[in-house]
Amino acid sequence: MSGTENELAELVVGTCGWEHAQWLEAYYPDDLPEDWRLDYYANEFGCVVLPPELWMTAGEEVIEQWLEDVGEDFMFFIELPAGPGDVAASLSAFMGRCVGAILHQGEPDDWQAALGDIPVLCSEDTGHLKCYRHAGQAETVLAWLAAGPGEKIELPVLREQIEVGLKAATARLAFIIGNEAPAMENLQNAKVVAELLGA
Numbered sequence: 210m211s212g213t214e215n216e217l218a219e220l221v222v223g224t225c226g227w228e229h230a231q232w233l234e235a236y237y238p239d240d241l242p243e244d245w246r247l248d249y250y251a252n253e254f255g256c257v258v259l260p261p262e263l264w265m266t267a268g269e270e271v272i273e274q275w276l277e278d279v280g281e282d283f284m285f286f287i288e289l290p291a292g293p294g295d296v297a298a299s300l301s302a303f304m305g306r307c308v309g310a311i312l313h314q315g316e317p318d319d320w321q322a323a324l325g326d327i328p329v330l331c332s333e334d335t336g337h338l339k340c341y342r343h344a345g346q347a348e349t350v351l352a353w354l355a356a357g358p359g360e361k362i363e364l365p366v367l368r369e370q371i372e373v374g375l376k377a378a379t380a381r382l383a384f385i386i387g388n389e390a391p392a393m394e395n396l397q398n399a400k401v402v403a404e405l406l407g408a
Contacts, residue, residue, distance in 0.1 A: 218378040220371065220408035221255030221284065222386070222399045226263060229390040231359060236393045248278040254396060256284035256383040258311065258351075265290065265299050272302035284308045284383055286330070286351055291315070293323045300324065308349055308383070311341050333377070338370045340377045350378040356387035362395045368402050375408055382408070 227250040237246055250257070264272065264287050275285070285303065288311045290296075300307070300323065309330040312320065317329040330341035330351055341351040352374030356362055362370075374382050384403070386395045 218375050218380060218382050218408055220375065220382045220384055220403040220406075222384050222396050222403065223254045223256035223258065223284075224386055224391045224396060225258040225260060225288075225388050227257055231390045232393060244274075245278075247275055251279040251283050253400075255282070256286065256308075256385070258286045258288060258353075258385055260288050261290040265296060267299065269298060269302040272299065273304075276304065276306055284349075286311055286383065286385075287327075288313065289315075289320060289329075293320055296323055300327065303327070309341070309343065309351060311351065317344065338373050340374065342377070348378075348380045349383065350374065350381070351383045351385060352377065353385040354387070356391055356395060358387075358390040359392050360387070360395075361392050362386070362398070364398060364402070367395065367398055368406075371399060371402050371406065371408070375406070 227247050237249060241249060247257075267275075285307050286309050287303075287307055291314060305326065307327045309328050310320065310324055311330050313332070317331060320329050328343035330343055333340045333342065339353045339355075341353065342349075352370070354362070354367075354370050371384060374384055384399055386399060
């Protein structure tokens with residue numbers, strides 16, 4: 210079927226944020242209200258990474274609205290800032306719906322008290338693809354493929370990286386593409402590749 214060791218992993222595709230200026234012309238319909246963009250995005254993609262400058266300043270009401278805008282199975286991941294400061298109010302607003310907190314620097318133990326039941330996801334270097342997982346479990350793995358703004362990823366490269374990510378996960382793989390203004394074509398192609406692989 211897929212040629213990977215893990216035929217049963219569910220793969221969901223997403224990116225960092227859903228508010229990209231380039232997407233206003235290339236993805237979102239002209240007449241779509243701004244506050245419907247997350248819902249529109251979530252109808253096509255299954256996860257999103259929230260950078261710290263977004264989730265830490267959003268406020269509880271905004272975060273609660275995000276949760277209402279998406280289905281129960283939609284996955285939110287947060288990127289952690291450099292240090293644990295005062296994040297309790299923002300974190301509590303996620304009400305158990307945050308799948309993981311991505312740690313780029315620092316020690317997981319520094320964050321555990323602030324995060325409560327949100328698992329800290331630490332990186333493993335697998336080449337071009339960074340895989341993040343909670344220590345001791347591989348149920349949900351986040352694989353992050355770097356891509357510059359608008360950079361198109363060739364289909365063979367995309368397939369290869371998806372297969373690398375699938376080998377790292379046992380149940381669910383959140384496949385994140387790019388940071389700022391990723392090419393929508395990459396996300397849509399990743400969904401097609403996942404379907405062809407049976408993930």
